[in-house]
Amino acid sequence: MKDFRLPASFADAVDFDARLKDIDPALGCDADLLDKTGPMGQSIQIGNKTLRNRFAIHPMEGWDGTHEGLPSEATLRRWRRFGLSGASLIWGGEAFAVVPEGRANPNQLHQGSSASAGDGLKGLLKELCIGREEAGVEQQDFFAGLQLTHSGRWSSPTKAGASPRIAYRHPTLDERAGVQSDEAILTDEEIAALPGKYAAAALLAAEAGFGFVDVKCCHGYLLHEFLSARSRPGPWGGDFEGRTRLFREIVAAVREAAPAIEIGVRLSVTDLFPFSSGEEGRGEPDGLEKNLPYEAAFGLNPDNPLQPDFAEPFRFISLLEKMGISLINLTVGSPYYCPHAQRPAAFPPSDGYQPPVDPLESVAAHLLAARACKEEFPHMIFVGSGYSYLQDWLPHVAQNEIREGHVDFVGLGRMVLSYPELPTDILAGRPLRKKQVCRTFSDCTTGPRNGMPSGCYPLDPHYRGLPEAKRIRALRPRKN
Ligand SMILES: Cc1cc2nc3c(=O)[nH]c(=O)nc-3n(C[C@H](O)[C@H](O)[C@H](O)COP(=O)(O)O)c2cc1C
Known part of the structure; x- marks a missing residue:
């Protein structure tokens, strides 16, 4: 028996709204859904592009690239489905x-030394367009980016296993990541x-x-780790200036090499003590x-590292501005x-644990963090x-979040794996296809944690x- 109510057990949106308000009176949800004439269909300008809905698709890798780092048929299929979302x-x-x-x-995609890396990227964009065509949406109305990463502490590039490269020795994460000595620390030359x-x-x-x-700064990967490298000596650590130096140098280099491309940042705006x-x-x-x-x-309160402290994240966002x-x-x-905080779920992945709180509270932490940022930086x-x-x-x-101006786009992660058509259904005023709704079994995480590709195995x-x-079903953890 779970000690929290699963979302599907709420009778209606009014019932669900009451539970949200229980968690925080400022939260809420709309009772009646509107089609593209409502908030989710509002246009928004990004640079010279006018985007015509407020749905975004989050980066979702599939651990399914070829060993040269190119997209496989499974990768192309996923991007086609991203396009199908509209x-x-x-x-x-x-x-x-x-x-x-x-x-x-x-199996992660990478630029490597393959002469075909550029063709691989073109192939991904082509699949997005095929998906959009299938969905019957306009081709020119979307904006697509590529997430650039260095996995840093969580690098594991070959079948031989973890090969962490870190910004600094960490009091709680070294053991988890398999860091055994200072040799894992990136040298100044490597950083340069x-x-x-x-x-x-x-x-x-x-x-x-x-x-x-x-320019990815989240989830414990390299550029996120640099933002907390207070104990790293030298130019790329210490104070805020030092800890953001690598990020600033990367942005400058990108702008010089590819002046026409826009830059975005995925940011872990707060963190949590390891569970x-x-x-x-x-x-x-x-x-x-x-x-x-x-x-x-x-972005974490040092005296209570279960609580956000937005002072430095706001400073970073101000720097971005x-x-x-x-x-x-x-x-x-x-x-x-x-x-449980990064991807709230009813059922944990095989290397996880049962939710320490109602996963709805973890969703609320995401919503409230986004609201705090939007309030502080209304033009971002x-x-x-x-x-x-x-x-x-x-x-x-x-x-509700879009109507009230608490955020500009609602991103879909796991939901797009099971139900890519959700945005087009909502915008067309069609009812939800309940059988495709992601029930957060975490199989999409359990698969890769055990050397298998990701995907929505249940649905x-x-x-x-x-x-x-x-x-994967056999690997699902059971509650003791
Ligand atoms: C299978 C899987 C792959 C993911 N791949 C990435 C990724 O490549 N880059 C990234 O920033 N986040 C990645 N994420 C995190 C998601 O983008 C998203 O933040 C997370 O799933 C929470 O959003 P959701 O509740 O809509 O699923 C991944 C998550 C899952 C479950």
Whole structure:
């Protein structure tokens, strides 16, 4: 028995609204859904583009690239389905590693040395257009970016396993990431070479036809880690100036190499002390007391590292504004050490733990973080994350957040794997296809954690029919 109510158990949106208000009286959802004439169909200007709806697709990798780092048939299918959504903003598509050693898994897309990397990227955009055509939406009304990444601490580029490259020795994450010595720390020379790698990848993206690149600063990957590198000596650590230096150098290099491409940033705007499985398999902050004050995180209160502190994230967003970067995709924490916060779910992945709180509270943390940013920076364009757990009520909450101006785009992550047509259904005023609604079984995370590709194994017939589906079901953790 779960000690929280699953979203599907609420009778209607009014009932669900009451539960949201229980968590925070400021939250809420709309009782009646509107079609494209309502908030979700409002136009918005990004640069010289007019986008005609408020749905975004989050980056969702599939651990399914070829060993040269090129898209496979499964990758192309996923991008086709991103297009099928009709969402006007395709944020990043999936993580694309700027160097092969910075891949998070051996099947991650990367620019590597393959002469075909550019063709691979063009192929992804082509699939987006095929999907959009299938959905019957206008071809010119969307804006697509490519997410540029270096996985840093979570690099695992070959079948040999973890090969972490870090900004600084970390009090709680070194052991989890397999860091054994200072050899994992990137040298100043290695860091100095990175802006050129990002620039080369951005140029490839520009030549392939992408409108923007996401200089990824989230989920514990390299550029996110640099934002908390207070203990790193030298030019790329220490004070705020030092910790943001690498990011600023990358942006400058990208602009020089590919001046026409826009830049966006996916940012973990707050973090959480690392959790692990405790009593009865439930998540617990692991060793919190003995790590106080906790300085090794970005956007977290050092004296209570379960609470956000937006002072530095706001300083960073203000820096972005000054640098002329207005596109920000807000996310929280990391899937490696606080998955319940990053991707709220009813059922944990195989390496996770039972939710320590009602997952709706974790969704609320995403919503409230986005609201805080929008209130502080009304002219920036923010994409919100963490909506998939809302399930049947996702469109109701989305409509409320957009109508009230709390966020500019509602991003879809796991929901797009099971139900890519959700945005077109809502905008056309059609009822939800309940059988396709993501129920957050976390199989899409369990698969890759166990060396298998990602996909919606419970609900997408393509993945349900694969032999891996049975193996993944058997790996689902049971509550003790
Ligand atoms: C299978 C899977 C792959 C993901 N791949 C990426 C990725 O490549 N880049 C990224 O920034 N986030 C990635 N994420 C995180 C999602 O973009 C999103 O933040 C998360 O799923 C929460 O949103 P949701 O509640 O709509 O699922 C991934 C998540 C999942 C489950």
